[in-house]
Amino acid sequence: MAFVTRQFVRSVSSSSTASASAKKIIIKHVTVIGGGLMGAGIAQVAAATGHTVVLVDQTEDILAKSRKGIEESLRKVAKKKFAETPKVIKTPMTSQKTFESLIDFSKALGKHPVSCKDTPGFIVNRLLVPYCMEAIRLHERGDASKEDIDTAMKLGAGYPMGPFELLDYVGLDTVKFIMDGWHEMDAKNPLFQPSPSLNKLVAENKFGRKTGEGYYKYQ
Numbered sequence: 001m002a003f004v005t006r007q008f009v010r011s012v013s014s015s016s017t018a019s020a021s022a023k024k025i026i027i028k029h030v031t032v033i034g035g036g037l038m039g040a041g042i043a044q045v046a047a048a049t050g051h052t053v054v055l056v057d058q059t060e061d062i063l064a065k066s067r068k069g070i071e072e073s074l075r076k077v078a079k080k081k082f083a084e085t086p087k088v089i090k091t092p093m094t095s096q097k098t099f100e101s102l103i104d105f106s107k108a109l110g111k112h113p114v115s116c117k118d119t120p121g122f123i124v125n126r127l128l129v130p131y132c133m134e135a136i137r138l139h140e141r142g143d144a145s146k147e148d149i150d151t152a153m154k155l156g157a158g159y160p161m162g163p164f165e166l167l168d169y170v171g172l173d174t175v176k177f178i179m180d181g182w183h184e185m186d187a188k189n190p191l192f193q194p195s196p197s198l199n200k201l202v203a204e205n206k207f208g209r210k211t212g213e214g215y216y217k218y219q
């Protein structure tokens with residue numbers, strides 16, 4: 001795996017032959033732009049399944065952190081993450097060949113791809129983000145502690161993480177970014193209303209696990 005700063009390596013994203021235009025593309029080389037939570041995970045999975053991977057980010061420091069995270073993760077028993085189901089999106093501009101090639105690529109990564117329309121949040125975020133925001137509102141109203149909400153959802157609904165653990169894992173900056181976008185898109189939707197506690201934590205650079213503090217504190 002190569003770690004590259006600020007370069008976009010256009011030529012390595014896929015391989016095909018001119019005469020095989022009707023055939024599906026077999027993806028062997030993968031370039032991941034952004035080596036954060038998602039990018040580092042995608043790069044690791046792609047490398048572990050025999051693909052050549054280039055990971056690109058803005059600074060050497062960030063790439064060193066990505067490398068360290070991947071190395072630590074490889075040493076541990078693979079933890080089941082919620083990115084097990086890639087969503088392959090077919091827009092009116094996506095050819096059937098590209099769509100099918102990406103389904104095959106997802107399977108080559110050892111994943112179970114699903115498909116959905118090009119709609120905000122696709123499947124998982126469209127359901128999980130409003131659910132997490134409802135948990136925040138429950139807590140902000142003083143109806144239950146975040147610890148009890150997390151315990152209730154883990155034991156009562158069989159979720160592997162409670163909503164506050166999940167928020168801190170995903171990254172509060174990412175969740176706020178998503179919510180702000182949806183609020184702008186549909187300001188009257190009660191599910192898309194901003195949260196004072198989320199906004200405050202993000203303003204204080206408390207993004208969750210990646211910064212050591214979010215709704216919870218981490219060592």
Ligand SMILES: NC(=O)c1ccc[n+]([C@@H]2O[C@H](COP(=O)([O-])OP(=O)(O)OC[C@H]3O[C@@H](n4cnc5c(N)ncnc54)[C@H](O)[C@@H]3O)[C@@H](O)[C@H]2O)c1
Binds near residue numbers: 034037039169170174
């Ligand atoms: N965190 C999740 O659970 C989750 C789930 C689904 C989708 N997503 C989406 O995935 C994307 C990344 O999320 P994340 O959680 O990995 O964020 P992150 O903050 O952990 O990582 C983002 C990385 O991208 C890098 N970056 C930013 N601009 C760049 C540029 N111009 N060139 C190269 N690198 C650049 C940043 O330096 C950072 O390392 C977001 O669009 C997010 O909405 C995240």
